[in-house]
Amino acid sequence: MTEPAFIDLRFDRSLYAGPAIDEAVKVFAAHGEFHMSEETDTWVVKLRALRPGPARTRRLAHELANYALGLTVQRGGA
Amino acid sequence: MQSSYPDIPAGLVAHDLTDAAVELRVDPAIYPLQAVYGAAYIFIDRCYVFLDRPAADALRVTLTAKSGQADVGALRALIGEFANELISCAWRHQITQDNRVLLETVTLQAIAGAMGPPSLDDLASFDFSDQGFDDPLGIAMSWEEKHGKKPPPATTSEPTGDTTGDTTGNPTSGHGVEEPTP
Numbered sequence: 210m211t212e213p214a215f216i217d218l219r220f221d222r223s224l225y226a227g228p229a230i231d232e233a234v235k236v237f238a239a240h241g242e243f244h245m246s247e248e249t250d251t252w253v254v255k256l257r258a259l260r261p262g263p264a265r266t267r268r269l270a271h272e273l274a275n276y277a278l279g280l281t282v283q284r285g286g287a
Numbered sequence: 288m289q290s291s292y293p294d295i296p297a298g299l300v301a302h303d304l305t306d307a308a309v310e311l312r313v314d315p316a317i318y319p320l321q322a323v324y325g326a327a328y329i330f331i332d333r334c335y336v337f338l339d340r341p342a343a344d345a346l347r348v349t350l351t352a353k354s355g356q357a358d359v360g361a362l363r364a365l366i367g368e369f370a371n372e373l374i375s376c377a378w379r380h381q382i383t384q385d386n387r388v389l390l391e392t393v394t395l396q397a398i399a400g401a402m403g404p405p406s407l408d409d410l411a412s413f414d415f416s417d418q419g420f421d422d423p424l425g426i427a428m429s430w431e432e433k434h435g436k437k438p439p440p441a442t443t444s445e446p447t448g449d450t451t452g453d454t455t456g457n458p459t460s461g462h463g464v465e466e467p468t469p
Contacts, residue, residue: 221339223340224338224346225338264355271335271351274336275335275336278337282327
């Protein structure tokens, strides 16, 4: 049985607030495995769902991105 | 991503039926980032929204159907509604920018009024010598400051012809009580 693949989410630093991404990862921590890193212009979140299935991992990535965007807007921007 | 729609300029919108996603390229010179945030925030309960920068001078908004499947018409309607909302947010942002000074002034006055009257210490340290506003037309000046005092009328010593008076020749009212002079 193969391990489910990871998805890389790359959040542009000028569009997403770093604390908003941290908060979003905390909220979804129970649903997946997350690895966070930084690059020059982006925050990178590598993730996969705990329950197997690429569709679940994709949905987790979408929900995480939506949540991070919502928090960023509520904070007034990046 | 595949392009595109015949009623939309080429290169602005592309869709991907496999992922049920549609993307819109936005020029930040036309649509400020705050407007993009505003439109995106409205749509995050309807679809998945992701923002990125494919180039330094461009923004890309990707909308993905939450159901995981959508046809071409549904994606076209979704991105069209988003574009309309984007224009609305950009216009509201422009109005806010235009009226910023007015909003700040009214808010400042409301807060200052809610703080109540100044204390004695505040009044003691207040600089009353500061001119609060310019008055080039002299509207705030008094009449005397603006035109000078009117000279008092010259007094005349001619008799008035009144026969009721005392022996000194001073006219009186005839009752021995002098009337007050203004």
